[in-house]
Amino acid sequence: MDSDVILVIVVATALAFDFTNGFHDTANAVATSISTKAMSPRAAVALAAILNFAGAFISLEVAATVASGIVEGEFITTTIVFAGLIGAIAWNLATWYFGLPSSSSHALIGGVVGAAFVASGPDAVIGIGLIDKVIVPALVAPLVAFVSAGLAILFAYRIVGRLRPGPVNRGFRLGQIASGGILALAHGTNDAQKTMGIITLALVANGNLDAADFHVPFWVIVSSAAAIALGTYSGGWRIIRTMGSRIIKMDPAQGFSAQGAGATVILAASHLGYPLSTTHVISGSVMGAGAARRLSAVRWGVAGNMAMAWVLTLPAAAAIGALAYGFSRIFGEGALGPVITSVCVIALIAATLGRRLQRGPAITAAQT
């Protein structure tokens, strides 16, 4: 009975994480399209939501779950997964509050690492795995994207620089619909998998699925796809504003170069078996597209805040995951701990959002 209750809580928390992943990462696909007026804000997030939903059905390679190779599998329990998800959700909400794009995958890894560390000690964490899957990609992704978008915009200006801006801008705006669409599809394919993997593993751990016949139930695919699509459609307007206009003011050619280079880097990396964070890639390519024109066009203060958020993602999510696990265990090994932790987290989020609403309306589509 207790394990069934924990399973239900883990599934609900995983879907909540999927939702925050969607609205936190909406900016990756749509921010530049919105800022260059290639699409209206609502149309852009609607398209991204549809493509995220579709992307979730494309691939079902859940075997490689997000924390595999980073945390020893034998130490993983449903309570650790639950605490890790709490860490990731909390960090996603905190960075959304400050309008800072950060990697949802790294937040989830951090949360699970923190919870596993507190539960089983340092032996549970594979340090080399952290370097392989988190630190090296976090250094490579923004740099490669920066250079790619920088070179791309220089070539684009070379080709269209002396032409009438009217039709050129219209052309690049049209191109941004396709480049943004590919980014949204890639995001749905990659990120919805994490939630599907977590729910499926929880079902296996609870005995609802046979480990020998590992498959993702259809309801898990549909609910994960729906959660990430709903989150995307909600639109994380604060991060969209940061990505779309606070780093640089973009023209449509820069917007296309940033998105096109970003999409190309993500797909090239996937093709070479080297998956990168969409957030890090798009942030790097937006800065590259701006800096190639004029270094001072990039607001380096905003970029510095983003870099700081990236550095803090792993330890901060780990600390929250560890706290969530420790708090749950105060109430024993049963379902009571996760139940009370969930109620406390929901109350905390409601209170924070309530205070925010009292101070005035949040950033909306019209303000981006």
Add this chain to the structure above:
Amino acid sequence: MRTLAVDIGGLVELVWFAPLAAVLVTATFSACVAGATKSTDSRRAGAVGEGFAWLAVAVAAGAATIAMVVVGILVIVTG
């Protein structure tokens, strides 16, 4: 003892391949936009032949861009 599993070869390939692919995609689409713009301008100026030549450039570059998008979608679909 575990060893670092970073695929250095893959990383080096990514460092040169990704910028090259990004430049190729952007330059091809830019050629499409430039061709379409110059085609319109030439025909307005009465240079119909030149206009059609630029239109051919735009169509070819547009087709190449669509082919690259299709390759991108295939990469996503096939993982």
